[in-house]
Amino acid sequence: MANPQRTIPAPPSNPETTAFWDGATHGKLLIKTCRACRQTHYYPRALCPFCFSDATEWETTAGTGTLYSYSVMRRAEVPYAIAYVTLDEGPTMMTNLVDCDFDALRIGQRVKVKFTPTDGGPPVPTFTPA
Amino acid sequence: MSIKGQAYIAGVYEHPTRKADDKSLAQLHAEVAKGALEDAGLTKDDVDGYFCAGDAPGLGPLSMADYLGLELRHMDTTETGGSSYVVHVGHAAQAIAAGKCTVALVTLAGRPRAEGMATGTAPRNYGAAAPDVQFEYPFGPTVVNQYAMCAMRHMHEFGTTSEQLAWIKVAASHHAQHNPHALLRDVVTVEQVVSSPIIADPLHRLDCCVITDGGGAVVVVHPDVAKRLKRPRVRLLGAGEAVKHQMGGKVDLTYTGAVRSGPIAFAEAGVKPSDIKYVSIYDSFTITVLMTLEDLGFAAKGQGGKFVADGNLIAGTGKLPFNTDGGGLCNNHPANRGGMTKVIEAVRQLRGEAHPKVQVKNCDVALAHGTGGSLGTRHASATVIMERE
Numbered sequence: 474m475a476n477p478q479r480t481i482p483a484p485p486s487n488p489e490t491t492a493f494w495d496g497a498t499h500g501k502l503l504i505k506t507c508r509a510c511r512q513t514h515y516y517p518r519a520l521c522p523f524c525f526s527d528a529t530e531w532e533t534t535a536g537t538g539t540l541y542s543y544s545v546m547r548r549a550e551v552p553y554a555i556a557y558v559t560l561d562e563g564p565t566m567m568t569n570l571v572d573c574d575f576d577a578l579r580i581g582q583r584v585k586v587k588f589t590p591t592d593g594g595p596p597v598p599t600f601t602p603a
Numbered sequence: 604m605s606i607k608g609q610a611y612i613a614g615v616y617e618h619p620t621r622k623a624d625d626k627s628l629a630q631l632h633a634e635v636a637k638g639a640l641e642d643a644g645l646t647k648d649d650v651d652g653y654f655c656a657g658d659a660p661g662l663g664p665l666s667m668a669d670y671l672g673l674e675l676r677h678m679d680t681t682e683t684g685g686s687s688y689v690v691h692v693g694h695a696a697q698a699i700a701a702g703k704c705t706v707a708l709v710t711l712a713g714r715p716r717a718e719g720m721a722t723g724t725a726p727r728n729y730g731a732a733a734p735d736v737q738f739e740y741p742f743g744p745t746v747v748n749q750y751a752m753c754a755m756r757h758m759h760e761f762g763t764t765s766e767q768l769a770w771i772k773v774a775a776s777h778h779a780q781h782n783p784h785a786l787l788r789d790v791v792t793v794e795q796v797v798s799s800p801i802i803a804d805p806l807h808r809l810d811c812c813v814i815t816d817g818g819g820a821v822v823v824v825h826p827d828v829a830k831r832l833k834r835p836r837v838r839l840l841g842a843g844e845a846v847k848h849q850m851g852g853k854v855d856l857t858y859t860g861a862v863r864s865g866p867i868a869f870a871e872a873g874v875k876p877s878d879i880k881y882v883s884i885y886d887s888f889t890i891t892v893l894m895t896l897e898d899l900g901f902a903a904k905g906q907g908g909k910f911v912a913d914g915n916l917i918a919g920t921g922k923l924p925f926n927t928d929g930g931g932l933c934n935n936h937p938a939n940r941g942g943m944t945k946v947i948e949a950v951r952q953l954r955g956e957a958h959p960k961v962q963v964k965n966c967d968v969a970l971a972h973g974t975g976g977s978l979g980t981r982h983a984s985a986t987v988i989m990e991r992e
Contacts, residue, residue: 479743481741481742481743482740482741483741484736484737484738484740484741485731485736485737485740486737487731487732487737490737504852512851513852514851514852515738515851515852516734516735516737516738516739516852518734521851522850522851523851541756541854541856542752542753542755542756542759542856543752543755543804544748544751544752544754544755544803544804544805544806545803545804546724546743546745546747546748546802546803547800547801547802547803547804548724548747548800548801548802548803549724549743553743555742555743555744555748555749555752555803556752557752557854557856559854563852564851564852564853565849565852565853565854566738566852567738567739567742567744567980568742569742569743580755580756580759581759591741597741597742599742
């Protein structure tokens with residue numbers, strides 16, 4: 474059984490991250506890849522956090538991954554599930570799990586991105602069981 | 604340059620209040636400063652170094668030096684959340700060893716209860732310019748659910764149970780019953796912990812620390828100053844600090860920065876975990892203690908649950924007595940920052956001034972460890988090791 478969805482606050486974007494949120498608006502989950510060291514990272518930065526090169530570029534992910542960890546915040550007006558999802562491209566990102574039965578969640582399960590509207594901002598990448 | 608033997612903790616003070624409706628923030632800082640200086644047998648005019656963190660009002664050391672009437676030649680405002688004051692003790696020793704000051708005062712104070720702050724259950728937002736905020740704040744990261752994700756992963760990888768975590772709270776409560784200032788003085792059972800309401804899976808209400816007003820202070824001094832004071836001498840042996848974060852997306856919630864701060868402190872001190880008679884371990888949540896004990900080498904990784912079970916942390920019966928004041932879980936977590944009280948109780952133990960019911964026999968070497976920020980995202984770990992001279 475799906476749980477009711479809490480209101481998600483708008484993410485405060487900035488010039489460094491405009492492309493990420495434009496992508497989200499168009500249903501695409503973007504991460505950064507470094508042309509110098511070929512590593513992907515998250516959250517996205519202008520300079521690679523591994524080699525400090527500024528040759529980072531946006532990459533569109535498949536939007537699929539594996540649940541690394543999660544916790545259902547029970548003491549909240551509308552309970553919600555915070556999580557870390559490891560994308561198939563490598564990086565692990567903080568997110569919410571939506572449209573799911575909180576009591577059936579399991580670490581290691583496959584999940585896919587589903588963008589969820591926010592309160593006056595671009596949608597954010599949340600995940601749902603695949 | 605090593606700090607070993609270069610500085611002593613000469614004075615400590617923990618404010619007795621747990622709810623400070625009738626006091627200002629600056630006043631609390633002043634009251635703990637006075638308490639620690641009196642404990643040392645020093646006066647305000649002896650202070651030439653001052654250390655404070657983000658809890659200090661106004662422009663930190665400037666506002667506080669003005670308010671307290673201090674003449675300073677050294678100041679340090681390293682801000683690493685709740686571990687700041689453990690970091691400050693190490694930095695004070697470094698400054699003293701380098702000749703930058705001779706009497707260093709470190710203060711902490713806060714009034715989150717009086718201000719009605721939803722400390723653990725409201726999403727934290729450090730401002731839109733914090734680079735992580737737009738990628739985290741929308742998802743509702745609270746203090747509790749971030750640590751809860753660490754507990755969830757630890758359980759998944761190592762089979763750690765809620766009952767094992769509960770033993771940490773049980774041990775703290777056994778100690779708190781003897782502390783007249785402790786916020787929670789009732790001894791609790793494993794059953795009571797695991798049947799308390801879930802705040803964020805898998806952490807229960809009784810897996811969480813208390814929220815209190817008050818504060819504490821420490822005075823770190825040059826050896827020449829320590830030798831002319833009358834109090835038992837507590838000598839600093841080693842200090843280590845480390846930052847752990849998400850590593851660009853290579854998130855691993857199974858360990859803490861103590862894997863680095865601990866070995867640095869042990870190496871400088873020239874001691875090993877088996878030499879430590881008492882530990883003060885940052886206890887924002889039960890899981891914080893369990894992971895830290897593993898990372899400091901008191902238990903193998905993944906074996907922390909078995910290590911803390913069956914009362915092993917209880918003074919008098921367990922192998923490794925911890926947080927004998929009741930810790931943040933039962934006694935005090937002033938300003939939502941527990942590092943200061945960790946140092947203070949370790950000093951009490953080394954002086955033989957802990958409550959007789961929890962005083963560790965022959966307590967010659969002790970360790971205090973702080974965790975600031977969040978184990979679930981980014982945090983600073985700080986370890987100090989000290990001995991009774």
